[in-house]
Amino acid sequence: MQDSVHVGLPGREYDILIGPGLLAEAGKHLSPHLRRPKVAIVTDERVAAAHLATLEAALEAEGITHAALALPAGEATKGWTQFSRTVEWLLEQKIERGDLVVAFGGGVIGDLAGFAAAVVRRGVRFAQIPTTLLAQVDSSVGGKTGINTAQGKNLVGAFHQPVLVLADTSLLDTLPPRDFLAGYGEVVKYGLLGDAAFFDWLEVNGPKAAAGDMAARVHAVTRSCQMKAEIVMRDETEQGDRALLNLGHTFCHALEAATGYSDRLLHGEGVAIGCALAFETSARLGLCSQEDPSRVRSHLKAMGMKTDLADIPGDLPDAAALLELMGQDKKVVDGTLRFIMARGIGAAFVTSDVPRDVVLSVLGDGLVGR
Ligand code: NAD
Ligand code: ZN
Numbered sequence: 051m052q053d054s055v056h057v058g059l060p061g062r063e064y065d066i067l068i069g070p071g072l073l074a075e076a077g078k079h080l081s082p083h084l085r086r087p088k089v090a091i092v093t094d095e096r097v098a099a100a101h102l103a104t105l106e107a108a109l110e111a112e113g114i115t116h117a118a119l120a121l122p123a124g125e126a127t128k129g130w131t132q133f134s135r136t137v138e139w140l141l142e143q144k145i146e147r148g149d150l151v152v153a154f155g156g157g158v159i160g161d162l163a164g165f166a167a168a169v170v171r172r173g174v175r176f177a178q179i180p181t182t183l184l185a186q187v188d189s190s191v192g193g194k195t196g197i198n199t200a201q202g203k204n205l206v207g208a209f210h211q212p213v214l215v216l217a218d219t220s221l222l223d224t225l226p227p228r229d230f231l232a233g234y235g236e237v238v239k240y241g242l243l244g245d246a247a248f249f250d251w252l253e254v255n256g257p258k259a260a261a262g263d264m265a266a267r268v269h270a271v272t273r274s275c276q277m278k279a280e281i282v283m284r285d286e287t288e289q290g291d292r293a294l295l296n297l298g299h300t301f302c303h304a305l306e307a308a309t310g311y312s313d314r315l316l317h318g319e320g321v322a323i324g325c326a327l328a329f330e331t332s333a334r335l336g337l338c339s340q341e342d343p344s345r346v347r348s349h350l351k352a353m354g355m356k357t358d359l360a361d362i363p364g365d366l367p368d369a370a371a372l373l374e375l376m377g378q379d380k381k382v383v384d385g386t387l388r389f390i391m392a393r394g395i396g397a398a399f400v401t402s403d404v405p406r407d408v409v410l411s412v413l414g415d416g417l418v419g420r
Contacts, residue, residue, distance in 0.1 A: 070220035077112030085148035092163035156182035157189035164195030168210035183233025187274035232318030246396030298324030304375035359416035369413035
């Protein structure tokens with residue numbers, strides 16, 4: 051049931067292996083990338099408790115020595131304090147230029163460990179073993195690494211591509227359902243932005259994937275990785291097309307800021323709501339038919355996901371304040387908001403030509419629904 055995606059960036063190409071049971075074979079897959087049989091694993095305490103023993107046994111089976119640093123679980127870890135701790139730990143492990151750092155966890159660990167690998171000794175190689183759906187379909191692919199600062203999320207970082215990604219879909223069995231569905235928000239995003247047939251497939255098979263059907267999970271992760279890889283190969287450093295991956299994200303970032311980056315709204319939940327809002331805006335601009343936003347919302351609802359502003363618990367600021375927060379998004383170029391709009395399902399494009407009052411009315415109507 052295993053599949054793979056090749057990321058063909060010249061000089062920095064790598065494979066993403068996808069399927070159940072890859073963690074138990076990690077030693078075999080990592081070996082060809084090692085110049086000496088030694089790795090440094092960065093993980094979080096929750097992932098370590100559930101899965102580190104399997105990874106360690108897989109390494110030992112291939113005679114690879116290992117040390118592991120388990121950081122506290124959660125977004126708060128992705129900051130200067132745990133970052134400098136990680137960098138110093140890697141130096142204490144006497145990690146050399148030819149060695150391999152293994153980022154073993156969700157997006158928090160992938161971003162932090164990848165950034166640490168990018169700067170230790172001016173760059174050591176690293177492998178990603180993503181353990182959340184969000185990390186398997188999004189954060190482990192494409193080479194963006196970094197941490198948050200007091201000024202905002204992901205403001206410090208580096209482009210640093212991994213040498214290998216091992217996405218073991220059986221690890222998703224221990225993921226809380228809410229985190230699974232949040233990651234699914236990014237999966238839906240891929241269908242919506244560029245592959246109508248994939249969205250059709252998700253309408254039928256998304257519920258199976260959520261219920262644990264392994265073949266459905268493998269296909270959902272594989273198609274998502276293919277799409278991200280294709281876009282990253284066209285535009286690694288986000289000069290153009292890579293912005294399509296931000297479908298739903300300008301809305302999402304405003305909602306995350308408005309809810310204090312708290313448990314009230316997980317990132318992928320905000321992406322799903324943001325995609326629904328982007329399609330609603332596109333329909334009001336006459337870019338796509340009114341049926342498209344309805345179809346997007348029906349699928350999210352069928353998955354049991356947050357779909358509308360009304361689904362976010364607690365108070366939200368008014369439409370004008372939300373629009374103001376959208377303007378603080380880091381995708382703003384020269385003060386102009388760039389939107390990802392759609393001409394239909396699977397047909398997203400980048401534009402700055404979206405009138406303020408249309409966005410205000412979409413947000414205003416959504417807030418009235420609360
Ligand atoms: P996360 O890493 O915090 O993981 C979510 C929770 O799930 C954590 O508590 C973790 O301990 C737990 N967990 C992880 N794997 C598990 C498993 N298999 N079983 C049980 N529990 C498990 O969060 P995330 O949603 O994976 O990632 C979010 C981060 O990713 C954000 O910081 C975001 O900025 C970043 N991100 C980066 C990119 C990129 O391109 N670099 C893209 C999207 C998101
Ligand atoms: Zn996202």
